[in-house]
Amino acid sequence: MHDTAPAGLTNYVAEFVATATPEDLPADVVALGKKSILDGIGLALSGSVAQSGDLVRRHLDELGLMPGAATVIGAGRKVAPRFAAFANGVGIHADDYDDTQLAVATDRVYGLLTHPTAPALPAALAIGEQVGASGKQVMLAYHLGVEVECKIAEAIAPRHYQTGFHATATCGTFAAASAAAWLLRLDAKTTARALSIAGSQSAGLRENFGTMTKPFHAGRASESGVAAAQFAAHGWTATDKILEAPRGFFQAAGGGYDENAIRGRLGASWTFANPGISIKPHPSGSLTHPGMTEMARLIREHGIKAGDVKHVRVGTNSNMPNALIHHHPHDELQAKFSMEFCMAILLLDGKAGLGEFTDATTQRDDVKAMIDKVDFVVDERAEKAGYHKMTTIIDITLNDGRVIHGEADFGKGSPANPMSYEEVADKFRDNAAHARLARSAADEVVSLVRDLEEQPSLERLMALVAKAG
Structure with missing residues (x-):
């Protein structure tokens, strides 16, 4: 990655995403990320048998979609990437059992920043399938999404959360756009446009907590980010300062931001390493x-x-x-x-x-x-x-x-009291069983994710989780 940042904050983020390589991920970050990736796939499975999963499939049927390149986990179908990202994002967040971002500053509300995997992973999986990316490439795209999402959530003024915005929805849109942009191999200029298109789609209100619309937020964030990257790739125009502009995301949605929480901080250190990501042992807030x-x-x-x-x-x-x-x-x-x-x-x-x-x-x-x-x-x-x-x-x-x-101060699954890969694997197996996935398939998924960087593509992994029951 480049050591120097462009003048604009949006361009700094875009440059970080566009120039990243798998070698930029430290070994500890790779290991931590695998736990959340496995957790996310298991939650997409369990979410597929939730009532919202059935409604999502009915929605996909109503769209009259042709078969596409991306797997809807647990549904036995493939659709266009943006719609797979939507369905899997809803699934991951359906039971409110997915991982959570830790806050750094004392005025940031722990647990009310983001659920980082729900918007980032579905976008990485969907575009990864479409372009035939390797496991290592998909892993990097996922980490880029999480990193951008979490640092944006740290930077925006606390008013954003306190007055009702759901940051998984708002900041998560940038996560999905970042993951998709990297896999589509967009340059920094085009990635900045993808982020800007994503910014105009950022939405989600906490008043809907306790209803199906909360997981809808995560799914729509992932879908919107994928669509933003795709439109940017096609040449769609947008500002190159969506984050920092007076009428941009930080001011409009938060009334301000702390530039020091994001500039020079992306990948230094990675959020997974510090302050960490918390994995849930219970399906509740x-x-x-x-x-x-x-x-x-x-x-x-x-x-x-x-x-x-x-x-x-x-x-x-x-x-x-x-x-x-x-x-x-x-x-x-x-x-x-x-x-x-x-x-x-x-x-x-x-x-x-x-x-x-x-x-x-x-x-x-x-x-x-x-x-x-x-x-x-x-x-x-x-x-x-x-x-x-x-x-x-x-x-x-x-x-x-x-x-x-x-x-x-913290619960089981937090960095202060972490779950091991095997403990996360046990949670995954429970969620897979809840979706009636065969134990042999679940065990193979656990092994594949453990060695994700060695996989030449997502083909085997996604085939295993394509249909449960």
């Missing part, structure tokens, strides 16, 4: 995970039974309730954004996986009764810890008068 990890620990260590519990107090910083908005959830999507449900289901069932996050579970009388015992409040100690952490303070009052206390 990432902000619930420190509390869930700590609650599970307290249950194990103290032998807590649901019938022993009189009251639970969960304290966090003031930004976390802004996302965890469903205090008495009525369906599985709302439950994913309910701290009360997440605490209750662990106390009652001792686990919180895809089998627990269902519409039927939210309607159980014992779940409703336990939710009534949980108070989710703002705690000044958590507030002072900073928004870049997810500090969660738990006090469980038992019927015998004892109070059991616990605190956690």
